Amino acid sequence: MTETGDLAISVTGLTKRFGDRTVVDSFDMQVPKGAIYGFLGPNGSGKTTTIRMMCGLLIPDSGSGNCLGYDILKEPQQIKEHVGYMTQRFSLYGDLTIRENLDFMARMYRMKDRRTRVNRALADLGLSDRAGQLAGTLSGGWKQRLALAACLLHDPQLLLLDEPTAGVDPKARRDFWDEIRRLSAAGVTVLVSTHYMDEAIQCDFIAYIAYGKKLISGPAKEIPRIIGLTTWRVEGEDISALETELRQTRGVDQVARFGSVLHVSGIDVAALNRIAAKQQERGTHIWQRKDAELEEAFIYLMAGATDNFAARAAPA
Amino acid sequence: MTMFSLARFGAILFKEFVQMRRDRITFGMMIGIPIMQLVLFGFAINSDPKHLPTLVEMADDGVLAREIVMGMETSDYFDFVGTVTSQEEGDRALRDGSANFVLVVPVGFERDVLRGLNPDILLSADASDPAAAGGAVAAMSGIVDAAIAQVLTGPLQYTAGAPPPFSVTVHSQYNAEGRTSTNIVPGLLAIILSMTMVMITAVAIVRETEKGTMEALIATPVRPAEVMLGKIIPYVFVGYVQTLVFLIAAMFLFDVPFIGSWFAFFLGFNLYIVVNLALGFLISTVARSQMQAMQISFFTLLPTILLSGFMFPFAGMPGWAQALGTAIPATHFLRLTRKVMLKGASLPDISGDMLAIGVIMLVIVGIALRRYRQTLD
Numbered sequence: 001m002t003e004t005g006d007l008a009i010s011v012t013g014l015t016k017r018f019g020d021r022t023v024v025d026s027f028d029m030q031v032p033k034g035a036i037y038g039f040l041g042p043n044g045s046g047k048t049t050t051i052r053m054m055c056g057l058l059i060p061d062s063g064s065g066n067c068l069g070y071d072i073l074k075e076p077q078q079i080k081e082h083v084g085y086m087t088q089r090f091s092l093y094g095d096l097t098i099r100e101n102l103d104f105m106a107r108m109y110r111m112k113d114r115r116t117r118v119n120r121a122l123a124d125l126g127l128s129d130r131a132g133q134l135a136g137t138l139s140g141g142w143k144q145r146l147a148l149a150a151c152l153l154h155d156p157q158l159l160l161l162d163e164p165t166a167g168v169d170p171k172a173r174r175d176f177w178d179e180i181r182r183l184s185a186a187g188v189t190v191l192v193s194t195h196y197m198d199e200a201i202q203c204d205f206i207a208y209i210a211y212g213k214k215l216i217s218g219p220a221k222e223i224p225r226i227i228g229l230t231t232w233r234v235e236g237e238d239i240s241a242l243e244t245e246l247r248q249t250r251g252v253d254q255v256a257r258f259g260s261v262l263h264v265s266g267i268d269v270a271a272l273n274r275i276a277a278k279q280q281e282r283g284t285h286i287w288q289r290k291d292a293e294l295e296e297a298f299i300y301l302m303a304g305a306t307d308n309f310a311a312r313a314a315p316a
Numbered sequence: 317m318t319m320f321s322l323a324r325f326g327a328i329l330f331k332e333f334v335q336m337r338r339d340r341i342t343f344g345m346m347i348g349i350p351i352m353q354l355v356l357f358g359f360a361i362n363s364d365p366k367h368l369p370t371l372v373e374m375a376d377d378g379v380l381a382r383e384i385v386m387g388m389e390t391s392d393y394f395d396f397v398g399t400v401t402s403q404e405e406g407d408r409a410l411r412d413g414s415a416n417f418v419l420v421v422p423v424g425f426e427r428d429v430l431r432g433l434n435p436d437i438l439l440s441a442d443a444s445d446p447a448a449a450g451g452a453v454a455a456m457s458g459i460v461d462a463a464i465a466q467v468l469t470g471p472l473q474y475t476a477g478a479p480p481p482f483s484v485t486v487h488s489q490y491n492a493e494g495r496t497s498t499n500i501v502p503g504l505l506a507i508i509l510s511m512t513m514v515m516i517t518a519v520a521i522v523r524e525t526e527k528g529t530m531e532a533l534i535a536t537p538v539r540p541a542e543v544m545l546g547k548i549i550p551y552v553f554v555g556y557v558q559t560l561v562f563l564i565a566a567m568f569l570f571d572v573p574f575i576g577s578w579f580a581f582f583l584g585f586n587l588y589i590v591v592n593l594a595l596g597f598l599i600s601t602v603a604r605s606q607m608q609a610m611q612i613s614f615f616t617l618l619p620t621i622l623l624s625g626f627m628f629p630f631a632g633m634p635g636w637a638q639a640l641g642t643a644i645p646a647t648h649f650l651r652l653t654r655k656v657m658l659k660g661a662s663l664p665d666i667s668g669d670m671l672a673i674g675v676i677m678l679v680i681v682g683i684a685l686r687r688y689r690q691t692l693d
Binding site for chain 2: 055057077080081083085087089090091092093094095096100104105107108109110134150151
């Protein structure tokens, strides 16, 4: 048995095939206890499959690892006792009431003080007076909050959230993340998969997966450096024309616009510097070198992901 | 930790009942299907039809011939709608369906009877639907006997008791077992239980997978046996309700007797319910959607109706069909029910049927357990 120490999740070489399609390929991941770990990648890249393997819902074809100190192959039962898993789709019973759903989940974990816990969860949700409403009639944001409450009932040490905020409005998303940070501060480890940049930048760690392969992982702050992204901040008149021009310039990998400011990024530092120098000679805009941040890194990764879908070989 | 938890099992059981109560349409179907089938099969499908249009070719209208015609008329099986004068005319009527029967009394019939020449009366029947003619044909000999008793009195008494002094030749033969509903209704229980039990269980389980709730469910520490039993047992109760509805309808609506052992019946239908639920569970491990579960259930229903002996007499089926039929639980339960209800059977009489159902159940449960996965693989 490997020494897990301060890791909530430690897996190596996880591989899963469906038929002759390899959905997850030699996946490694180390998630420190208490961290918020962001799991990024395009649709169909294997995020859900990876999460399912970590909590015993799928058996990996090869690879091994621990989750909360339990072997993911041999002790799925123990893992399930201590993990809260929130599925991508709403997976509570639409034809049961809010209270019945919570009560049912509480009974699945054989909780002693079931009634108290369910009542507290209802109060925390602010749904005490709507407890008799059918869960299927709730709006998207409320369903998501209810689902989170349901998987927190048994005080899990690890939360696995599979695109928890898909289709939820920004206000509800912000509230949701406040809750996630509160849980993290209380010592709960959170592994969350997402598409959204504003969620990615809230994470302590990030792993990026495409075509079932992990391409990049590390502390969120270091991701731009790991990618090797150089960024220039550009400000000035007629920024739209410049944006169009730069997009077609070789050596510029990405132009992101923030109001009247452009963030121009690229992997090839020399090429980007030449472009910047030439532009500065023109003098129409102010060019300033800046540190590439997670925003740029995220946009770069997601843009690359779309390319991956166009069947380009994934960069190693 | 890995033991079966009664608490979790109970929670699933309870949840299933709540969902069943909320799903009004399915709940209505559980009660509605048995009643509808009973009424349709018990009343509408009548293989002993009466008042069949009949033509008569009277080449001799003596007392005896007229007595036979009158006897046929009062039997309710035959409605005389006219006369024909030639064989061609009679054949045409049979062909175009304007008559089901043509009775031909030959020239000099009564005279030949008295002379002891044993003449023939011909009853031509439309044999395209043998079942339709069966009852009427079977009733013929009784009618003839009665007519003879009426006419051949006094000096002709000597012929009574002996074989009739003339013969009735019938062109089609069919063995009716008497009143149809007595035969059909007990068999219906097998069909009703099979239809609803298999389909409802299969759909109820696949629904969890299709709606994604199964994923959340098996992400909890719940054990497979708890899920399986918790989801199946509520439908055992549904089977009880259906059987009760069936028994009430059978005994009070159709006057079907129940002369056998209640205990034997109780054991038998419990076993049969379980085998159907197991089949439903097996289907749920194959089907990917509720629609597929429904289709596969219907697919199994067809042989159940056609090959179990419900629709057609089992003994009349070719060997391969009988072999297939033997593998169908309904075949054995149908025999069991008919034996117990109609023939007064008790436990020893049905032990063979029970054993057969038990073997089929073991096979189905074995395959289902092998296919059931605790994971989403």
